[in-house]
Amino acid sequence: MSKSTQKKKGRLESLKENKKRNMVIGCISAVIFLGIIINHFNTNHLYNDKIAKHIFIDNIDVSNLTKDEALEVVGNKKQPKSMYLIYENTNHEISPEDINLKYNVKETIEEAYNYTKTDSYFENVKRYFGLKTNDKIIELKASYDEAKLSEKIQAVSKAINVEMVDATVYVSGGIGVTPSKVGKELDIASTKENIIKSIKEKKYGDIDLKVNLKQPKVTTKDAQSVNALLGQYTTKFSTGLSGRVHNIRTAAYKSSNVLLMPGEVYSYNNLTGDRNRSNGYKGAPVIINGGLQDALGGGVCQVSTTLYNSVLSSGMELVSITNHSLASSYAPLGRDAMVNDGGTDFKFKNPYSHPVFVKTTVGNGTVTSSIYGNAGDKPNLDIYVKTFKINGRDAADTYRIYKDSNGKVIKKEYVDRSVYKKPKK
Template sequence: MIPMKSKTQLKQIALKAGLSLAGGIALFVLVTSLATWSFRAVYRGRVFPGVYLGWVNLSGQTPTAAAGLLREEFDYPENGEIILQYDELSWSAKPSELGLFFSPNYNAEQAFNAGREGTLTQRFAAQVQILRHGLTLDPTFVLDEKTGVEFLDQIASEVNRPVIEASLELDGLDVIVQPGQIGREMDVAASLEVAALQMESLQSGSIPLIVTETYPDILDVSAQAELARQILSQPLTFRIPDAAPDDPGPWTIPPEKLVEMMIIERISAENGEEYRIALDPEQLRAYLKNQESKINRKSENAQMYFDDDTLELVLIEADQIGLKLDVEGSLLEIQTQLAEGKHDIDLVVEKTIPPVTAESTAEDLGITELVNAETTYFYYSDAGRINNIATAAAKFHGIFIAPGETFSMAAQLGDVTLDEGYSEAWIIFGDRTIKGVGGGVCQVSTTLFRTVFFAGLPVVERYPHSYRVKYYEQTATPGVYNTKLAGLDATVYVPIVDFKFTNDTDDWLLMETYVNKSYRQLVWKFYGTSDGRTVDWQTTGLTDIKDPPETVYEENSNLDKDEIKQVDWAVEGASVTVTRNVYRDGIRLWQDIFKTKYQPWAAVCQYGPGTENYPPEEPDPDDPCAKPAIIEEENSDSS
């Protein structure tokens, strides 16, 4: 059993323990204070031991010595290198040039003040901490943005540049190019932030400058410039594709003309803006339009005649392929080919092969025999009229008419002019017979009309003469006339008055014309295949005959005194009706009636100024223009 202490004893024990504890604490404080005092006394004016600034041990260093030591160790602002880069450009900068500064004195002061700031308790605690564990301080750097901005502004002046659009223009045959330029603007503030991040590491290194690039709409025109130079490098030639020897062309535009036609225009393309090099469509279109009349032509059948012995066709003139220039298609083709660097370009031309070519045979066309032939006569014609008959008739020799085709004489005849080989001869113009180009052509139209009439072919359009022309009533015997032929004439006056008929057979018709100037005759032949049709015709003969008007006498200042010239001849007026019935196999296919009313025509006599005893008081009915004989009476003296 453990003996129990009395309360008095317990109090004594507690008192002793308290005194011991208090004494221990007092002793600890005394010892600590003594140690601290000794520590501070030893490091008075010096950095406490165990204090580092970064990696630099500043223990026991005076602020001045510490500053010197830090100056040697922290030389990064002056000896570091920051490479500033943009694209292929670069600049070298010290961190200090970018505004980074390090103060050795300030940082030494910070190290010296470690454990010396705050209340007594705070200083005591800090010193104890330093003694036990040491203290590492971060070096303090200062970034002066103004200095950095000023430095980077200098670089920005080299980096920054405006946006420049590329341009292209012509100076004569020279192509002038202004290259485009990408605009650049350096972001100084952002670039300084990137530099600051690098400098925080206290390491040298490279950083990218922050630059905003602005691209022009058109940067590079070198390809377009090369195309323009290529276009102007040589003449541009157009031609008909697979041209025959007699086809028109080629046509050439020299560079001096091309440069006038060239356009350089800015367009919006799929990938943005660009320049288009081309020839001005309007100028090129006008050029092509100017060539249309030289290129465009109708296809023409070959011309042949039928050999009655061999029953084959013999070539007179080869066929002609029709040509039609496609202006818009050619325009597009030229621009496309030109853009590919080509200078010899085929035009877009539509070609039409005629139905009858040089290879066509009589069997192909169904031409097997003479269908009909008619002859007219032109006795007493002057040289001009004979020439016109031969010239006009030649236009129809060897001409083919397709089945179902309506043939126009005026279209085939074409212009009747001196340039076409015609001469001046007597023609009916209005109510007069005058000298004009082409007199005698109606001999040809009348012969064609009769060939059509007696072949039983449908007549579509026919006009008679204003008055009876005796040429068309002539027979094979000179001076003998057949009035039954009245009403079987036809006149043509291009392009107003035409004669038309239709080939309503199943086969082609071939026309042949033969002029015998010596015998004054024109023969017109139709070859084809007869379908058995026949013609029955009747004429009323001349009816309602009217006497010609009185002779007209005109003074003509171009005639000499006593010179008299008859320029028109009196003709009776009359009416005639011709009826034609066309049969096949005894069945009448149709009937047509040709009614003609000829006007009475007056004789016209012209005389020179001053002609005596003219016009005659009593004209000779047989020769109304004759000047009456002057009968001189002898005066006798009366006694």
């Protein structure tokens, strides 16, 4: 090989070595440069002490803020406020302190700060660049003491609730009325639901309360329509039998002061109860199987009989009526009402469009039953009893004779037939 050829070859190899060296230097330089860029990115953007750009807490931009700066900004702008529960012209305040209401500000800021600072570098980079196109909104959540909230709602409930009261009628010299009240009851479930909704939505202020109304069955107007005596009857009894007197007073008390609404049925037995000692009854003579025997509750039939006669004269509708097996000493034939525990009851219905009031009083040897109602309902009637015999037994058909204002008969109503046994000798 000539010397010139050897020199050329040497120069080529030298050029190749230089090229390789330059490539290596270039690669190393690129890596160093990339490392500098990555380090700058990590230090100044990814792993700095600030929250990444395009991160919001609710509607507050916390981009490029330190945790302390974000705490000040969010803490100043997001504070829970009082809520006011409104009903009619009153409001009931629930302050944040009442229920320990607070926001998780520190925890939310920590979440915002750590959004691009997870354990995965690639996840952090992905999130960081994802923020360039999609903002990250982190919800600020509230916490409260549910037990204290329930206590507060219960306190508001007590302030609002009103127990429903039916109007009542009383007779003391004249006819009086105790007025009715509309019941009010706070809807606790919907109240709690609306409060929690306000807290979640961070919309504080007035909350209208739902209050359920319970209308009385008997209104003041209903009771005030009872303004006249429709019918009254009095029977007499001997005061010598203490047990019987006691039973008369007991039955009269239990069956009295009853307001009967239109169409409502009065049951004597339901009111007076079974004739036993636990219901307050004593032993006294009772008609059993055509004769007198001593039994609990003797005398209650005199009260039912007295009531029956006031029912007849006041125009009540008879539902159930049974005469005694023996003629009564305290009422005419056809005008007595027997009751017992075996199911024989005295019942009548209010046929009017207004309520009627049943009042029974016991005096010294007398029982008086009075039925009060609306003056416009007072009937003009006579009670007629036709007596006769059936197989030697006393019998009676009872009628009500209705008349107009001029005394002309407009209706004759058959009420009942009573048949009595012959007294045992």
